[in-house]
Amino acid sequence: MNRSQIHTLLLSAFAIVVALIAASSLPASAQDAKQPYSTMAPVEQYLMDRDAEIALARSAAPDAISNDASVIVLTRHGYETAVEGKNGWVCWVGRGWMGMFDHPEFWNPKVRAADCLNPPAARTVLPYAYKRTELLLAGHSKQEVIAAIKAAIDKKELPPLEPGTVSYMMSKSSYLTDNGDHNGPHLMFFQTDKNDTAWAANLTNSPVLSVNYWYISAEAYPQLKAFPQLSVFLVGVDKWSDGTPAHACSSAK
Amino acid sequence: MLKKKVAAIAFKGFALLAALGSALLGMGNQAMAQDATMPYPKMAPIDQYLMADQDAEIALAQSAAPESISRDAEVQVLRRLGFETAVKGKNGFVCIVERSWTSAPDADFWNPKVRTPICYNAAGARSLLPRNIKRTNLILTGRTKAEVDETIVAAVDKKELPAMEPGAMCYMMSKQGYGGDSVAHWPSHVMFFYSQTDPATWGANLPGSPILAMSDDHEHLTEFAIGVQHWSDGTEAG
Numbered sequence: 001m002n003r004s005q006i007h008t009l010l011l012s013a014f015a016i017v018v019a020l021i022a023a024s025s026l027p028a029s030a031q032d033a034k035q036p037y038s039t040m041a042p043v044e045q046y047l048m049d050r051d052a053e054i055a056l057a058r059s060a061a062p063d064a065i066s067n068d069a070s071v072i073v074l075t076r077h078g079y080e081t082a083v084e085g086k087n088g089w090v091c092w093v094g095r096g097w098m099g100m101f102d103h104p105e106f107w108n109p110k111v112r113a114a115d116c117l118n119p120p121a122a123r124t125v126l127p128y129a130y131k132r133t134e135l136l137l138a139g140h141s142k143q144e145v146i147a148a149i150k151a152a153i154d155k156k157e158l159p160p161l162e163p164g165t166v167s168y169m170m171s172k173s174s175y176l177t178d179n180g181d182h183n184g185p186h187l188m189f190f191q192t193d194k195n196d197t198a199w200a201a202n203l204t205n206s207p208v209l210s211v212n213y214w215y216i217s218a219e220a221y222p223q224l225k226a227f228p229q230l231s232v233f234l235v236g237v238d239k240w241s242d243g244t245p246a247h248a249c250s251s252a253k
Numbered sequence: 254m255l256k257k258k259v260a261a262i263a264f265k266g267f268a269l270l271a272a273l274g275s276a277l278l279g280m281g282n283q284a285m286a287q288d289a290t291m292p293y294p295k296m297a298p299i300d301q302y303l304m305a306d307q308d309a310e311i312a313l314a315q316s317a318a319p320e321s322i323s324r325d326a327e328v329q330v331l332r333r334l335g336f337e338t339a340v341k342g343k344n345g346f347v348c349i350v351e352r353s354w355t356s357a358p359d360a361d362f363w364n365p366k367v368r369t370p371i372c373y374n375a376a377g378a379r380s381l382l383p384r385n386i387k388r389t390n391l392i393l394t395g396r397t398k399a400e401v402d403e404t405i406v407a408a409v410d411k412k413e414l415p416a417m418e419p420g421a422m423c424y425m426m427s428k429q430g431y432g433g434d435s436v437a438h439w440p441s442h443v444m445f446f447y448s449q450t451d452p453a454t455w456g457a458n459l460p461g462s463p464i465l466a467m468s469d470d471h472e473h474l475t476e477f478a479i480g481v482q483h484w485s486d487g488t489e490a491g
Contacts, residue, residue, distance in 0.1 A: 061462075062459060062460060064460045064461055120454065163419050164447060164450060168456065170463070198375065199374060200346065205319035205483065206322065207441075207483060238482050
């Protein structure tokens with residue numbers, strides 16, 4: 001996977017990261033005009049066969065990890081535990097709304113982002129996903145969801161990020177975005193660094209990319225500026241979770 | 254025990270990282286009996302560890318990370334009494350060519366040919382680099398490996414050497430350098446440093462995992478390595 005492809009993924013609607021560095025330079029109105037997914041689709045379009053969802057979720061990480069992981073699946077009202085694990089990891093399939101609030105594919109019903117979170121991430125990242133998903137499925141607007149999450153953070157109902165969070169997104173079967181090849185194996189790391197340069201991400205030829213967890217540009221939802229700093233760092237890997245090689249690398253640009 | 258386990262895993266299936274795993278396994282600072290068959294049983298004359306051409310050492314150090322990072326990094330070069338700053342930086346990164354005693358498998362501990370370019374980010378430069386600087390200083394004053402290990406561990410325990418900061422990491426993406434006789438050329442990779450963390454927390458060292466880890470119980474240090482697909486100059490890594 002070359003840098004451009006990784007970037008495409010990072011700029012796409014896949015769970016949790018979903019960035020749009022390139023588009024971040026566009027005014028929000030320009031982005032809205034191009035958005036093919038301006039509203040939520042019927043909820044059925046986001047749901048999956050339960051067994052297929054469990055299998056897809058597990059495919060995010062090698063068997064050595066996902067076989068013993070808990071698996072959560074999406075229902076009409078939110079995520080629920082389908083398999084109780086024993087290693088502290090949680091595998092799941094993120095939907096488009098786990099992307100940044102102003103991401104163009106936020107409501108893309110095709111997005112299926114298989115993801116396995118390590119124990120610190122399961123404890124401190126997943127609760128945000130639960131909250132967001134439940135509120136959106138209950139019909140709340142993005143503005144309402146943002147306000148509710150902020151209130152929950154302020155009341156410490158949502159936890160601060162633990163150090164050492166890692167997420168595996170190595171499934172061959174994910175659909176992360178309408179762009180490019182739709183998919184690519186990678187690892188993600190969550191950090192509270194206020195400055196993305198801490199890891200020298202996004203610089204020319206750097207293998208590390210990073211985005212803000214909450215937004216591409218705070219223009220559309222300025223209240224997100226008051227949220228705790230949360231950056232997502234991404235490192236591409238050269239194999240899928242089943243050990244097969246990902247498509248050939250090309251020169252990084 | 255951990256080393257044996259990791260070795261078995263590394264050599265079973267991690268094509269890209271097998272060599273790296275092998276090298277990492279030898280990087281532990283636990284005191285180990287010197288094997289009689291070791292090709293480098295003692296320290297060579299100091300001159301053999303130095304690079305006569307300072308510009309070449311600076312260039313090699315900078316090759317550890319993409320130019321977009323290393324051009325603004327501080328660069329340190331090795332002198333007879335330790336590392337000295339040769340280039341002042343402005344982005345917090347520090348690039349350095351580490352020698353065998355900090356960056357090679359045990360069999361190559363005294364191998365004077367080892368040259369390992371590394372660029373630490375600011376957190377790594379503040380937390381892990383001081384250990385390697387101190388180790389180097391001790392080595393250059395004639396201490397034995399066992400004495401150095403003991404001193405480093407004691408300094409860590411007494412907090413004279415810092416714990417790992419959150420986000421401490423480094424780039425090791427140079428096409429050049431020499432990792433040692435057993436792993437001459439390390440794969441392009443990045444590393445992350447934590448104070449004593451269970452490798453399983455990151456899913457490291459498990460079959461199929463792209464992450465390798467080495468824990469040093471004595472130094473309360475866990476290092477995670479992830480292979481990357483390009484060299485620092487942007488060309489495709491093998």
